[in-house]
Amino acid sequence: GYHSIACGISKSPEDQTVLQANSAILRKIVLQKIRSIQAECAEARIVFIYCNSLSGAVNVPLLRTALGQSFTVISPLASYQEMGRCYHKIALLTANSQSAGHIEAFLYQANRSVIVNGMGCLDMVMDIEKKISPNAIINKYSLVEQARLFKKNGCEALVLGCTHFPYFKKALVCALSKYKINLPVIDPSASMLQRLSIIMESGHSQLRARL
Secondary structure: OOEEEEOOOOOOHHHHHHHHOOHHHHHHHHHHHHHHHHHHOOOOOEEEOOOHHHHHHHOHHHHHHHHOOOOEEEOOHHHHHHHHHHOOEEEEEEOOHHHHHHHHHHHHHHOOOOEEEEEEOHHHHHHHHOOOOHHHHHHHOOHHHHHHHHHHOOOOEEEEEOOOHHHHHHHHHHHHHHOOOOOOEEOOHHHHHHHHHHHHHOOOOOEEEEO
16 A cells, blocks of 8 residues: 555635635645645655545646646546547536536547536535535435436436545446446546556656545
């Protein structure tokens, strides 16, 4: 395993949504958090931004510039660029519409002809925070019906564009299989962990800051 230092940016999903509306202020907060971690542990050199919404709102390229070459920043956004090269039409579930817009922009960077069908739902995030069961969430928000509509409209994959949503991925995959809806469900964190593993195996510091 890796030695990581976790650092929260906001107290709740609602607070996070409000912060996302001002990218400059959010980026300043994130930089302060990273500098604080660096002061605590000078060996930390990898910033692992796990949150999809935060990654889009904070403007990762500007964050990399502010941090300088001494830090490696891993975020879900590179995963979306990979998806943009693989698919022509993507279904996207996000925590809010701000996040959907940021993710869509990164998909377009890789594929100017990509089409995104999206659904943003902060209530779904709140229910996950309350530990409501995955199947109850799938039923409450009609995710099987949403997936059926996405498939009917020609979507090739369903992307879980929120850090919370892998919570119901297994149950959703089972439900789609049950109703014979052939729509792959993609969790961007898998490719993030692959990139982290490659960096660590290349001899990078074993310490990382996790946001």
